[in-house]
Structures are given as C-alpha cells and as structure tokens.
Amino acid sequence: MNRVGMTLKWFLFVWMAGVIWAAFLWIPSAQGFKGESSRIVFFHVPTAWVATLAFLVSCIASGLYLWRREPKYDFAAAVSAGLGLLYAVLATVTGAVFAKIMWGAYWNWDPRQTSITILLLIYAAYLALRSAVDDPEKRATLAAVYSILAFVTVPFLMFIVPRIYFSLHPDVMTNADPDNSLDSAHLRVLLASLAGFTGLSVWLYSIGTRIEEIRHRRRQEVL
Amino acid sequence: MSDPKKQRRLWYSVGGVMIVAFLAYGATSFKSNLTPYVSFEEAQKSARKVQVAGGLVPDSTTYIEDKELLQFGIVEEDGDTMTVLYEGVKPGNFEEATQIVAIGTYSDGAFHANQLLVKCPSKYQGLEEAPRSYGSET
Numbered sequence: 397m398n399r400v401g402m403t404l405k406w407f408l409f410v411w412m413a414g415v416i417w418a419a420f421l422w423i424p425s426a427q428g429f430k431g432e433s434s435r436i437v438f439f440h441v442p443t444a445w446v447a448t449l450a451f452l453v454s455c456i457a458s459g460l461y462l463w464r465r466e467p468k469y470d471f472a473a474a475v476s477a478g479l480g481l482l483y484a485v486l487a488t489v490t491g492a493v494f495a496k497i498m499w500g501a502y503w504n505w506d507p508r509q510t511s512i513t514i515l516l517l518i519y520a521a522y523l524a525l526r527s528a529v530d531d532p533e534k535r536a537t538l539a540a541v542y543s544i545l546a547f548v549t550v551p552f553l554m555f556i557v558p559r560i561y562f563s564l565h566p567d568v569m570t571n572a573d574p575d576n577s578l579d580s581a582h583l584r585v586l587l588a589s590l591a592g593f594t595g596l597s598v599w600l601y602s603i604g605t606r607i608e609e610i611r612h613r614r615r616q617e618v619l
Numbered sequence: 620m621s622d623p624k625k626q627r628r629l630w631y632s633v634g635g636v637m638i639v640a641f642l643a644y645g646a647t648s649f650k651s652n653l654t655p656y657v658s659f660e661e662a663q664k665s666a667r668k669v670q671v672a673g674g675l676v677p678d679s680t681t682y683i684e685d686k687e688l689l690q691f692g693i694v695e696e697d698g699d700t701m702t703v704l705y706e707g708v709k710p711g712n713f714e715e716a717t718q719i720v721a722i723g724t725y726s727d728g729a730f731h732a733n734q735l736l737v738k739c740p741s742k743y744q745g746l747e748e749a750p751r752s753y754g755s756e757t
Contacts (some may be wrong), residue, residue, distance in 0.1 A: 428741030430711075437743060499736040500710060504670065504720060505655040541634070548638050552645055561654040562672045562696070564718055564738050575741060582743040 408599065412592045418585045426582065433497040436490055438585055442593035444487040444568075448554055450480030450597065451519070455547035458540035467612055468605070470536035473543050474526060475604035479597055481519045488512050491565075499564050508565035511553040518546045532615075656720070659699045663725045671730060672720045675713075676700055682709045693719055693730070701725075705732040712739045 419438040426434035454476040461469035491509070492502045503509060522542055529535035558565055566575035578586065656672040657665065676692030689705040691713075703721050710716075716737045723732035 424745040426741065426743045427746060428739055434741070434743060498741070499720070499738055501734065501736050504722065504734075504736055506720075507654045510653050510655070544634075545638065545641055548642055549645055552642070557653050562656050562718075564672075564720065564736065576743075578743040579745060581745060586743075 404595075405599065408592070408595045411588070412596065415585065415589045415592045419589065423581055423585055430497050433494065434582075436494045436497075437582075438589045440487060440490040440494060441586060442589045443483045443490060444554075445590055446593050446597045447480045447483035447487055448550065449594065450476045450483060450601075451547055451550050453601075454480060454543050458543040461536055461540045462544075467532070467536065468609070470532075470540065471605050471608035471612070472601075473540060475601055475608060477519055477522050477543060479600055479604065481516065481523065483597070484512065484516055484519065488516065495564070506558075506565060507561040507563045508558040511557040515550065515553045518549060522546055659693075659695050659701045659730075662701070662730060666724065668722065668724050668733075670720055670722050671695075671701070672718065675716045675719055680714055689713075690729075691719075693721065702729040703732050704729050705735055707735075710735060710737045713737060715739050 415438070419435050423435070425432050454473045457469045457472035457476065460466075461473060488509075491512070495504075495506075495509075496502045522539065525542055526535055526539050529538055555568060559567060567573040655670045657669045659671060659673075662669050662671050671693065673693040673695045676694050679690075679692035681690045682688070687707055687709075689707070689709050691703055691705075692700050693703050694700045703719075703723075705721070705723075717740050718738040720736035721730055721732035722734040722736075723730060725731070
C-alpha cells in the first residue's frame with residue numbers, strides 16, 4: 397500500500413512538472429492574446445474544474461452522512477468543501493489576472509465574477525457554520541444539510557448565470573464559442589493539466605481526511 | 620409512537636421541497652442583480668455611473684491622438700446604438716474588438732466613459748511564426 401502510494405506521488409510530481417514545463421515552455425503563445433497570457437488557461441480552467449468537483453464530492457459525502465451517520469462521511473464532506481473553496485479562490489485570482497491582461501480591469505462585476513463571489517461566500521459560510529457548532533454530531537448533521545443546499549446553487553452559479561447574461565467570459569458549456577477553439581497542442585496540455593490537478597486534489601483530499609480521522613481518534617481516547 | 624420510517628420519508632420530502640424552493644428563489648431573486656450591465660435605454664435615463672456592454676459599430680472609431688480622445692459607436696444585442704466618448708489612450712487592437720464594456724455616465728447625447736474593457740478575438744492556437752521569443756509582446 398505504502399509503496400503504491402509512494403509511486404503514485406512520484407508519478408504525480410513528474411506529471412505536474414511536465415505540465416508546468418509544457419504550459420510555460422513547450423507551447424507557443426497563442427493568437428490574439430497579449431504577451432504570454434494565454435498560458436494562464438492551463439491553470440485557470442483546472443482550478444475551476446477541481447473546485448466544482450470538490451463541491452460535488454462534498455454534497456455526495458453529506459448525503460451519505462445523513463443516510464449512514466458515519467463520521468468518515470462528515471470528514472470527507474468538510475475536507476472537500478475546504479478544498480473546493482481553496483481552488484475556487486485560485487480560479488478567481490487567476491481569472492482576475494487574466495481579465496486585467498485581456499480586458500483591461502481586474503474586476504468589473506461581470507456576471508461570471510459576481511457568481512463566483514456568491515459561491516465563495518456560500519462555502520465560506522459552510523466553514524463558518526462548522527466552526528460555530530461544538531457538538532460533533534449536531535455539527536455534522538447541520539453541515540451536511542447545508543452542503544447539499546449549497547451544491548444546488550453550484551450548477552446555477554457556475555454554468556447557467558454567465559450564459560443568461562452578456563459576459564466577457566468565454567462560454568464554459570460549449571465549444572461553439574470561438575474563444576474556445578483550442579488546437580491539438582493546447583488541448584493536450586489542458587487535458588494533462590486537468591488530470592494533474594485532479595490527481596493533486598485527490599492527494600490533498602486523502603491527507604485532509606486522514607488528519608480528520610486522527611483528530612477523531614484522539615478525541616475518542618480523551619473521552 | 621409514530622413510525623420512524625414514515626417520519627423519515629416526511630423529512631426527505633420536506634428537504635426536497637426546500638431544495639426546489641431554494642432553486643426557484645435563487646433563479647428569480649438574482650435575475651436582475653447578477654449583471655452590472657444596463658441597457659442603453661437605462662443608461663440614458665440614469666444619472667449614476669453605470670456599465671454598458673455591446674459590440675463595436677464597424678468603422679465608427681475616430682481617435683484624436685494629441686488630445687487622447689476616442690469616439691466610437693457601440694451596438695447592443697437588440698440593435699440599439701449609442702456614441703461613446705473616452706478620454707485616454709486608445710487600447711491596442713481596438714478596431715478588432717468583439718465585445719466592449721464602457722463604464723461611465725450618459726450626458727449630452729453621448730456616453731462618457733471613464734474606463735473601457737475591450738475584448739479582442741483570441742484563439743488557443745499557436746502563432747504562425749516559427750521562431751519563438753520569450754517575454755516579448757506579440
């Protein structure tokens with residue numbers, strides 16, 4: 397088990413190093429982008445993707461907790477919501493830098509920016525809720541219900557809102573948007589980066605849940 | 620004592636109803652608040668600083684270089700057009716802009732912009748030139 401884990405970690409390390417090399421050095425800068433800014437896409441899109449995935453995992457784990465009432469599902473939900481929030485912040489920051497370079501302002505409350513802000517607030521509130529309740533079972537139940545409700549807004553805020561309104565942001569749902577036309581080299585690096593970021597977050601997730609398990613055991617020992 | 624299974628089913632349906640209500644509430648209440656962009660008609664009525672968005676009217680751009688004064692026509696989705704005046708350096712590749720956001724106020728027959736956001740066409744496709752130069756403007 398340990399050897400497999402170690403091999404996977406090294407593989408991930410080499411993979412991510414390869415992605416970074418490809419994103420910055422291998423791929424040429426793209427048409428119509430100012431300077432080298434097109435390279436941000438290899439980090440901006442994967443962080444947004446991982447954030448969405450993490451919020452989905454949190455929702456599923458919350459559902460499992462309400463069904464099975466086992467603490468491990470609560471840990472899973474909490475850790476993935478935290479990870480999702482982290483990646484959503486990274487997507488927002490990389491997006492703001494991209495916006496400054498390509499459109500001329502870091503922030504102008506474009507529907508895409510407004511919706512991600514609401515999403516950040518919703519999941520920040522989830523963590524605040526967790527820290528406000530002391531009783532572990534009560535906290536887990538409340539947080540699980542909240543996490544499921546919170547996820548209801550995710551498809552709405554991530555995919556639907558920016559499609560309804562005029563937005564400077566390229567459409568994330570279809571490839572019809574001419575801004576989304578990737579040549580095969582860009583597509584390969586983007587897919588490799590998506591896979592790498594997903595792997596990285598699985599690792600972070602496993603570290604996070606193991607820490608929670610240890611904390612849980614410690615509390616049991618004290619009692 | 621009530622049947623715990625029945626009670627649970629009740630809670631599930633309450634939860635389900637709440638989720639649907641939440642969705643409906645979100646969809647309706649945010650409808651007008653989620654976008655900062657107002658229609659040209661609203662911009663002309665409003666005295667406040669607003670954001671308008673649209674496309675560039677072809678061949679409508681004039682730029683007085685020594686005064687740094689840019690004038691262009693902006694067209695909305697429904698076909699409304701408006702003249703925008705902007706004091707400042709003309710953004711690069713302005714004539715190619717596919718989407719423009721102007722932030723400012725409307726007065727005296729034109730929209731006076733303090734800030735422009737300009738989106739030019741871009742593709743994630745390599746540049747045609749073979750030699751690559753790092754860190755240079757392309």
